[in-house]
Amino acid sequence: MALILLRNCFKDAGSLTDGTNVLFQSELIKDLTGFVLLMLLVWAFYYLDAKRVDFKVQLSERFILLKDRMAVVLMVVFFVLSIYSFSDWVIGLFHYSNSSAVLEDPSHIFYKEFFTLLTFADVLLLLSSAKNLKNTVLIIRNSGYVLATFLLRISFSLHGWERIFILLLGAAMAVFMLWISRRQVFLELKEE
Numbered sequence: 001m002a003l004i005l006l007r008n009c010f011k012d013a014g015s016l017t018d019g020t021n022v023l024f025q026s027e028l029i030k031d032l033t034g035f036v037l038l039m040l041l042v043w044a045f046y047y048l049d050a051k052r053v054d055f056k057v058q059l060s061e062r063f064i065l066l067k068d069r070m071a072v073v074l075m076v077v078f079f080v081l082s083i084y085s086f087s088d089w090v091i092g093l094f095h096y097s098n099s100s101a102v103l104e105d106p107s108h109i110f111y112k113e114f115f116t117l118l119t120f121a122d123v124l125l126l127l128s129s130a131k132n133l134k135n136t137v138l139i140i141r142n143s144g145y146v147l148a149t150f151l152l153r154i155s156f157s158l159h160g161w162e163r164i165f166i167l168l169l170g171a172a173m174a175v176f177m178l179w180i181s182r183r184q185v186f187l188e189l190k191e192e
Helices: 002-016 027-050 061-098 111-132 136-155 160-181 184-191
Strands: none
Touching: 002 027, 027 160, 061 111, 111 136, 136 160
């Protein structure tokens, strides 16, 4: 998502050169602000993750098998989806050059479907983990990560500051879930 915002900054900078846009009301400021804040949240996530102490959770064989199968299926589906999205975009380019058709924003070509499938897979894994894991803290943490992925998906449907806010809310949710799951009270629950 940070790379999408950064790429949008270059696109938005081009629209400022015609002199019709006000800098502080432009999409450039929105995307640049979102990029900087998102990078700070990514840094916070990796900072917290580096301090994490791993602990062993016993996973059932069925759950491990489900995760392995879903990984293979998702890899194939994402490969097919990328080919489909790219070819659909190329066809859209030809229609755009031959008529007055509207060209779709490149940010939405692959990522809408990608995050929709990712959210669906996350929900399936969450439901399965709720059945197979006896650790409530992990289930709650994983639920927060699913919500964060869902918020990232929603951000593609919004524009302007709303899009940036939902995107940052999703990233902040992931950072918060990692931070809260490392609190001592939760660590004591894991050991029991």
